[in-house]
Amino acid sequence: MSDAQCDDHTSLALKHPFLGAKIGISFLLSDGARDGSVRRVMFVARFRFITIASLLLALALPALAQESKFYGKGKEAFKDGLYDVAEKQFLQLLEQFPGTARREEAVLLLAQCELKLGRWEEASKWLQAELGSDKSSKKYIDGYLFWLGESLSKGKQFVEAEKRYRQLIDQYPKSSHLAQTQYGLAWALHQTKRSEEALNLFAQLAASRDKAGQGVAQNAQIAMGQVYLALKEYDKATGIFRPIAGKTPPGKFAFEARYWLGLTAYEQKQFDDALAQFQQIASQPKVWPHWVLGEAWSQIGWIYWNKNEFEKSAQAFEQAITSLESEQKKRESAIQYGQCYLRLGKIDKALEKLMDFVKTHAAEPLAGDVQLAIADIYLSQLKYDDADREYGRLITNFPNHDSVPTAHYYRGWALFEQKKYEESIDEFQRSAASTRDPSRAVEAMYKIGDAYWKAEQFQKSMTAYQTVIDKYPDNPHVEEALYQILQAHLNLKNLSQAEVALGKLLDKFPASRYRDDSYLQIGQAYVKEGFYTKARTLYQAFLQKYPESRLAAKMTMELGQSYYLEGSYPEALDEFNKIALEDPPVHADVTPVAKYRRGLCLYQLKKTKEALDEFRDLVEKYKDSPVTPEVQFRIGEFFYNQKNYTEAQRQFDLLQTRYKDSPYADAAVYWAGRSAFARQGYTEAVQFFQKLLDTYPQSPWRADARFWQGDTLIEQGGPDAYSKALVVFDQLIREFKTSELAVEALGRKGDCQFTLLRYQEAINTYTDVRDNPTANITQKNHARYQIGVCNEKLGRTTEAFREYMDIIYDQVTPDNNVKPVTESYWFCRAGFAAAAIKKQQDQWGEAMKIYQRLIDANVSCSQEAQEQSRLIAENKMVPVLGQ
Structure with a gap:
């Protein structure tokens, strides 16, 4: 085996340790053998190597293919602008193949996808993690720095963005991203209030003659105009935008410049000039970049809105909705579209248009925003039931929409206004739990406390308010929440705890706007419960600590009142x-x-x-004081209670004459009539009562005035007194059906009919009283007794006796026990009348049984019943009594 072959195997072994073990065996065999078996062994070893290598390659190919598939799909989707699809592919690549050779490029493209999808924080995390990794080859480090600066700028982290831009410029002066980085740096400088430096850098970029950087140069020129516009240097901005906008045929930068030229005019409220610029954009058959067209239509909508031309404004916003790129701007335009029709008084039309929009764009996130606008319109029109329904549709149909926590919150408001407090609490809780906005969570949690308060569940209300304080100790509702806890203790009559709550309020807010009122309210609560000493301790502590308070005089008055109610008149006089x-x-x-x-x-x-x-002296010196009418009324009340009816009438009459528009005027007229009645000045009394009915159509005293007018006519006497009174009581019954006096007036009507000998009519009227569910036991027993008397007058003795005895037997329970008598006057009269009938019929035993029931009842007439029973026992021939 040659050295080259050995090297090949060694390198392969380094890649595949398992294979290296097999190769090592072949070396041993070949080196140690010196006979003819060497070649056979070598052949076998090589055959095994080829077989295993082929197997490993076959296993690796699908993984390599999948890796390439993720990368390829992601890159092509990125080129097509399908950033969500690209993001998914790159994430799968990095998760399944973390050591891929394409990692650096994939992370760079993934970060750009996140940025395009509006997730700048995710982009920043990926880039920062890769920059901090020791494994990265740093091939794309300039790209990482540039896109990290872009991500941070997107998140308005301009100081950090500036650091990254400067790092790239300093360390990679030949980077292909250099011009774009300088452009980003200039914007970061502007955003951090260094506009002069930004303008210098933009000017430097704009002056560049580098062909490759001409796009950046033109963008820099427009950016200079934007900076001047932000600085309100309108002439300089116009001077930059107008020449670019005038280029023909218009291209990308010409359209952008014309848009900014229109916006410059709009900022100066030169609406006609602005409108001309935007309309020139909108009239072009093709506009690039596309965002310019949508923004132009949006601005046209706002210009017509400011001109109060709402029909044209609506048409422009409708065009904007279909051409804007920004989802936020689309939502604003959709809402303004509806608002235009609201301004035209066409609320139903506005809602119809918005609802059509939701149906048409049901699959888009924007539809959720418009659905929120529909619900908001109903809420603003105080149509709480409709608002509740529409917020519910948003929650149901768009469960993942960003505005769902907002919908829960305002649905809670709608239910709150309908007094559906338990349901509103549920919505506020959902809003607080789901929102990412701490301020919205605070508002929702605070409203939970309010809803429990309205439902008079004061303990739960306190818990809710305390939760807001504990979770968000610096929220703007803390002071008010502490005060509400104090108020809840007052409602629960936990007065000592209310003082503790006051201490907590003042510990955190020593100069609280609720301080003085809280002292006063706790003191008044102590007085109401009869704890005069505790009230005085509180009042005196307040006056010692805060003698200059706006409530110091009021507190002195309350201190005096605590003495007065206790009967300590000299001490009270000292304070007053x-x-x-x-x-x-x-x-x-x-x-x-x-x-x-x-x-x-x-x-x-x-x-x-x-x-x-x-x-x-008081009523003469303080005629114009806001409290004088009340004081005048109390003076009249004082004389009335002293039975000095002449002076009382004069004081009440003086009040209603001097202060006709006072809240006490109608009551003064009424009590002037009552005072006249009490001193038997019936003619004046009738006049006062009639004056109240004629002058104060909304007065709560009208039913009382009508009732006493009837009684006054009866007391006044005369041949037709009862006929006139009957008419008055009839009027009261018709006009004031829900008044507590309606039943009493029915009884008076029956009495008038009885006195006029109209017995059957009287029976019908008394029956109405007897069967009225709102009548009390006295009214019912009076009516039943009078029905019996009327029947006697008509010769219907049996029916009369039955009515009388029904009153007596009402005291017998189903188990034959006798319950205590709650109304004794008519009970007694009915018993004596029933006994009289039996005596008239010579049924003395039955009469004695009736008397015995009166005796057993232990009522005011029991002694007289015992006397009658004794007379019957001694001599059955006795005069008929009790008729």
Whole structure:
């Protein structure tokens, strides 16, 4: 065997160790043999070598073929611009053949695919990993540096991008990527606020006479114009764009320059000039690059939008949708397309157009964006049910769309507005869990707390708010969330915990906008629960710490009120005097209230004359104060409660005369009528009630006024008093069917019919009361009793007796036990009336049984029933009583 043969085998052995072992055996045999068997052994060895080599080659060929297949397919797809297909091929190549000789080139092409697909971070990772690898031969290192700079620029990491560009320029001055790298570096300089350096570099590139770099040179020239446009140096920008745009026939750079020329005019609000430039682009039969055409149509749409020519704007945006390359811009145009029809008042048309777009482009990601716009339109129109449905369609039909977390969020809003709080919580939770935007997660989690709050699940609400705080301690809702936790404790009457929550709020936000109100609300809650000392401790601590607070005077008033409600009138007077006796008055917003409460204290201290003087002084001096109507009303209320009805009427009348538009005016008219009624001034009372009905059509006191008008007519008397009152009660029943007084008015109507001897009509009316599910036990028993009396009047004694006894037997439970009487007045009257009938029929035993039921009921008439029962027992011939 020759030395060359040995070398061949050795090199092959280095590649295939298994084969080397076999060859080593053949050497031993050939060297050690000196007879005729040598050639046979050598032949056998060589035959074995050829056989094994052929076998290994046969095994390796399919793998080599697959490796070449991935590479070839990826490269061809890359050339065709099918970057997602190319990406898949290159990834399979690198995963299955990590040691491939084509690795460097494959990684470079894969990174470019990722960049074209908008995944700059993935591109950067691949390139940085390869640059940092010891195994790389660095054949394409300049390409790696260039595309890494491009990737970082795409991700707006301009400082890092600049480093990579400069590294390439310094280390590889003869690189084929040099001009492009300088171009990228110039943009990075501009983006990092070094526009002067950027312009110098662009100018250097634009001046290049290198034929191979003419594309970069022309791009650099246009880039100079873009920089001037960004710097708002419009004349310089125009000076660069116009000559390039005017070249004929127009080519790539001419179209781009005309687009930027139009945008320069648009930025200066020279809409007609801008429109002319964009329309010139749109009118060409063929535009290159294609993105210029889409952007031109988009700008035409915006120009017509600004001119309020929405029909033309819609047409332009429709063209933009079909010609734009940017998915984001397509979405914006689709949404503006719908907005144009909204501005034209054609909401249904807008929705129809957008829905047609979704159907037509159902397979495209853009359809999901437009579906979101449809739902957004419904939400903006407050059509929450429709919005809920459309957001649901986006979630169902486009489950992988980027806007699904947004759809969950706004669907939650739509459900929230429909008071479907549990469903809204589910949507907000889905949004918070799926979104990549921390700010959206914060908003969704905060709304979960709001939804639990609205559902009055205050404990869960607190948990939700606390979760927002714990997970995002620096989010803008922390202060408000802490305040909401405090409010939840107040709603749950956990007053000590509310104080703890206040402490946490002030620890994080010492000057919180909720600080003063929180002190006040906790103090008022303590007062409401009767914990006056705790309230005072809080108020006094506040006044000591924050004497200059806008609520200091209010807090002083509440401190005085806590004393007043406790009956400590001298201490209360001292606090009210601090505000009421200011000279000159400093706290005009609360001085009237302070004087009013001061008057109340004086009255309680038996200083009635001083109290009345204070009240009169108050209403004269503070006629124009916002709180005076309320104070005036409280003064009237004070006199009414003191049964000084004449003065009460005067005060209420004064209020409704002076402050006709006050929120207290209608109530003042009503109580003026009640005051007149109480002092038997029935004519004036009727007039006040009628005035309220005529003057305040939305007043909540209207039903009360109508009711008391009827009662006043009855009290006023006269031959037709009940007829007039009957008409009034009839009106109330018709006009205020849902009012609590409607049932009471039915009872009054029956009483009027009874008094007018219209017994059958009265029975019908009382029956309506008896069968009304909203009537209370007193109203029902009164009606049943009156039905019995009417039947007696009509000679129907049996029916009358049955009605009376139904009231008595209502106290008997199904298991024959007797339940306590909850309404005794009509119960007693029914029992005595039923017993009277039996006595009239000489059925004394039955009468005694009825009396016994009244005795057993242990009610107000039990003693009288016992007396009647005793009389029957002693002498059955007794006068009929109780009729």
